[in-house]
Amino acid sequence: METVRLRKIQQPSQLERLLEAFISRGDFVPREAYQVRDPRALPAALRKVGSQAIQQGHVWSCWADNFHFWLFTCEMSLSLSRERGSPVLKVSRYDETGELTEAGTWTADGEGRWLKCAD
Numbered sequence: 001m002e003t004v005r006l007r008k009i010q011q012p013s014q015l016e017r018l019l020e021a022f023i024s025r026g027d028f029v030p031r032e033a034y035q036v037r038d039p040r041a042l043p044a045a046l047r048k049v050g051s052q053a054i055q056q057g058h059v060w061s062c063w064a065d066n067f068h069f070w071l072f073t074c075e076m077s078l079s080l081s082r083e084r085g086s087p088v089l090k091v092s093r094y095d096e097t098g099e100l101t102e103a104g105t106w107t108a109d110g111e112g113r114w115l116k117c118a119d
Contacts, residue, residue, distance in 0.1 A: 015059045015074060015075075015076060015089075016059045016061065018074070018076075018087060018089060019059055019060075019061050019072060019074040019089065019091070020035070020061055021108075021112070021114075022072075022074075022089060022091060022106060022108075022114050023061060023063060023072055025112060025113065025114060026114050028070065028072070028093065029063045029065075029070050030065050032065055033063040033064060033065045033070070034063065034064060034065070035061065035062070035063055036062040036063065036064050036069070037062075039051075042062055042069065042071070043069060043096050043097075043098075045094075045096070045097050045098030046062060046069055046071045046094065046096065046098055048098060049071055049073065049094050049098050050062070050071060050073070053073040056075075057075065058073050058074055058075045059073070059074050059075075060072065060073045060074070061074075068095070068096055069095070069096040070093060070094070070095065070096075071093070071094045071098075072091055072092065072093050072094075073091070073092045073094070074089050074090065074091050074092075075089070075090050076088065076089055076090070077089075077090055077105060080105060080107075080117065084107055084117075086107055086108065087107065087108070088105055088106070088107045088117060089105065089106050089107070090103075090104075090105050091103065091104060091105075091106055104116050104117070105117040
């Protein structure tokens with residue numbers, strides 16, 4: 001995949017859209033979960049994780065239901081994206097206490113399904 005195209009995808013707005021597609025099309029949060037866009041509405045631990053992600057050039061997306069919060073941080077791997085010929089996301093998921101609960105690399109297939117890359 002060409003570097004210029006990958007750099008455009010890396011722009012925060014594009015990467016945020018990819019992360020939202022990843023979360024909404026995957027089985028990562030309950031169907032009734034809703035997106036929380038205002039960082040002030042997050043638990044303090046997740047605000048800290050989100051702030052650190054932004055400082056590192058990553059994006060974040062938070063989802064909640066009546067009982068839980070899930071915060072996802074994301075960056076795109078240029079090298080893996082070039083190798084696979086499509087965007088590869090490095091995604092980390094945190095619970096409401098700020099604990100990392102899952103991390104991995106993911107890519108979308110031709111039908112928009114997200115597949116975990118072999119480590």
